Amino acid sequence: MKVSNSAGYEARLADVVLSIKDVLRRRYLTLVAVASVITVLGVAATLQLTPSFQGVTRIQIDPSRNPLARSASDGQAQLASEAIETEVSVINSMDISRAVVKRLKLIDDADYGKGIAARLAAGPLSEDEKIEIVANAIRGHLSVGREKLTYIIAIRFDSRDAEKAARIANAYAATYLDTKVGTKIGTAERQSAWFQKRMDELAAEVRSADEKVAQYQSAAGIVRGASNNQGTITDQQIGPLSVQLASAESVAAEARSKQISAQQQVATGHLDAVSEVRNSGTIQDLRRQRGILVESLGDMHARYGDRYPELIKVRDQLTAIDGQLREEAGRVIRSLKADADAAEARAGSLRVAMQRLEDKQSANARASVIAASMQRDADSKHQAYDRLAQSALESRQAAQNSIAQAQIIDVAEAPQAPYWPNKPLFILLSLIIGTGAGIAVITAQEMMVSGMRTVEDVEGELGVPLIAAVPNVRKTARPADVLIEKPTSQFAEALRNARASILGVKGDEAPKVIALTSALPGEGKTTTALGLARTMALNGGKTILVDADVRRAQLRQIADVQPGPGIVELLHGEASLDQAIQPSGLENLDQIIVQKPYFSSENLFGNDLMPGILDELSKRYDTIILDLPPLVGLADGRFLAALADAVVLAIKWDATPTQAVSSAASWLKSDGANLVGAMFTMVDTSSQSVGAYYYYSKKYSSYYQAA
Secondary structure, three states: OHHHHHHHHHHHHHHHHHHHHHHHHHHHHHHHHHHHHHHHHHHHHHHHOOOEEEEEEEEEEOHHHOOOOOOHHHHHHOOOHHHHHHHHHHHOOHHHHHHHHHHHOHHHOOOOOHHHHHHHOOOOOOHHHHHHHHHHHHHOOEEEEEOOOOOEEEEEEEEOOHHHHHHHHHHHHHHHHHHHHHHHHHHHHHHHHHHHHHHHHHHHHHHHHHHHHHHHHHHHOEEEOOOOOEEEHHHHHHHHHHHHHHHHHHHHHHHHHHHHHHHHHHHOOOHHHOHHHHOOHHHHHHHHHHHHHHHHHHHHHHHOOOOOHHHHHHHHHHHHHHHHHHHHHHHHHHHHHHHHHHHHHHHHHHHHHHHHHHHHHHHHHHHHHHHHHHHHHHHHHHHHHHHHHHHHHHHHHHHHOOOOOEEEEEOOOOOOOOOEOOHHHHHHHHHHHHHHHHHHHHHHHHHHOOEOOOHHHHHHHHOOOEEEEEEOOOOOOOHHHHHHHOOOEHHHHHHHHHHHHHHOOOOOOOOOEEEEEEOOOOOOHHHHHHHHHHHHHHOOOOEEEEEOOOOOOOHHHHOOOOOOOOHHHHHOOOOOHHHHOEEOOOOOEEEEOOOOOOOOOOOOOOOOHHHHHHHHHHHHOOEEEEEOOOOOOOOHHHHHHHHOOEEEEEEEOOOOEHHHHHHHHHHHHHOOOOEEEEEEEEEOOOOOOOOOOOOOHHHHHHHOEOO
C-alpha cells in the first residue's frame, strides 16, 4: 500500500511538472515579452535615478570610562539596551539637528534651505524658525541605529554630495559628544556650587553644636577620656574610690581580726600563739636572756642551794625579764588594736567620701542624658557634613574631567561610490519582478482559457475518444498541402492516426460516409476534412470530399478548385452529379465544392435529395468525407450528421469553450448521429496533446519530417 501511495504521489507530481512545462512552452513568448518589457523599464528607471552618497560615522558607547563609576559593575549596568537606544534617540533629536545646522551654517545650503524660500513667501522668518526648517530637512536624510547587539551606534547621512554626506555625519557625532560632555560638566558644576553652599551652612551648624556640647559638658563636669568616652568627674572619681574603699575595709577587717585573736590568746595564757608576739625581736631577745638565766639558775641551785646569793640575784633577774616579756606582749597587743582602729577609721572616711560621690552622681544623671542627646545631634551633623563633602568631591571631579562615555571610532570619509541606488540589485529586482509579472500574466491567461487541452478533458466531458491531435502549421496559408509536400511530417502522421481510428470503429466494415463538424466556426474543420480526405486517397482509397458548409465556402480557398457547379447547384437540380464532381489534382481524390457562399432560409439538406446523392456516391467511392457547418447556431450540420456513418467533432485546442463542445456532442447523440470521436485541431506542437497524446512531440522529432 505504501508503494502504491508513493507511486501515485510521484505520478501526480510528474503531471504537475509536465503541465508547467506545457504552459511555459506554449506561452514562453508572452512570458519573455512581459519580463523583457518590465525589465527594460526597470533598468531605464534605475539609470534615471539620482545617485545618493552616504557618510557613516560610528560611535562606541562605554559607560565604564565614567570616572564617577565606583566599580566596574556600575559602569556595565549602564550598558543595557534601553540605555543605548536612549543615546540613539538623543542623536536623532531636534536639539542635535539644530546644533548641527548652527555648527555647519546650513541655513544657506542649497539642498536643505529650499523650505525657507517657500516659507518666506508667506512672511518673514526669524533665525530660529529658519534653523527649525533646515533641521527638519536634514533629519529626513539622517539614519541612526545600533549595530546589531554591540555598543556601537552608526550615524548615517545621505546626500547627493559625497563630501557633504561625510561632513554632516561627522558633525552629528561631534555635536553629540560636545552636547553630552558639556551637559554633564555643566550639571556637575551646578551641583558643586550647591554642595559648597550647603557645606558652609552645615559647617556653621556643626560648630554651633560642638560649642553647645562643650559648654554643657564643662558646666556639668562632663569630661572625655583617652578613648573619647565621655562622663562626669564624679563618674571618674567613683571608680578609683570604690576600689580604695574596698581595700580599706578589707585591711580594717583583717586588723580587727588579728587584734581579737591576740586578745583571746593572751586571755588564755597562750601568748606565744600570737604571731606578732612570737615574731617580735625584743621578745625573742628577752626569751634568749631568760633561757640563759634559767639554765644558770638550775646549775646554781644544784651546786649551791637556794641560799646562794648569786642564785637569788639570778632569780631577781629572771623575774625582771618575765616582767619585761609581759610588758612587751601588752605593747604588741595594744599596737594591733591601734592598727585595727586606724584601718577602720580610714575605711569609714572612704565610705563617707563614697557616699558623697554617689549622691552627686545621682544628681548628675539627668545632665549626662542631656549631654548625650546633644552629642548625638552634633554627631549627626558631622555625618551629614561628611556625606555632603564626599558628594561635593565627586562633583568637583566631574567638573574637572570630560566624562568620556562615548568616543568616535570610525570617522566618516567621502564615499567613492553611491550607496543608492544599487544598480545591479535594482536590475536584478527588475528581472525578478518582470519574470514574476510574466508568470502572473500567463497564469491569468491559463485561468481565463475555457477550452479543452488534454485527452482527459475530451474523454471526461464528451465520453468519446480523442482520435487525433492535429498540430498547428504556421508557416503556410494552406496547411493541408503539408500532407503532400511532407508526407512524413507530424501533421501528416496525426491525420493518419485519425484515419486508423475512424476506419477501425466498425470492425471489418469501414464507414463510407464520414462527417467532420465543429461546435463553432474557425476551428480548422475544413482544413482537417481536406487533410483527412487526402490521407484516405494517398492510402489507395477512392475518396470524395463534399463541401457542405455552404454559407462559408472555405474549401475553395485552400484547395485547387475549377469553375463549375457545386453542391448548391446539385441540390437545386441545376446540375447533375457528374457535373458537380471535379478532380482535386490528387489521384483517387475528387471533390464537390461551393463556389461562393450561399445564404438562404430554405432547408437545403432537409429534403430527400441529399440521402440519394450520398447513396450514389457510396457506389462510386470507398470513402465520402463531408465538411459540415458548425453545429451551434446552425441546423444544416445536424441533418447531415445523422446521414453519416461516422461523425468526428473537430475541437480547436485550448480555444473552444467546453460548454459549446459539450452541447454540440449532446445534440449529435440526441439526433442519433454516430459520434465516433473528437479531434484536436491547431494544437501547439510543444504541448502534451501531440504525438501519442500524452508526450511532447520533441521526443518524436527523429520520427517526423520538419513541417
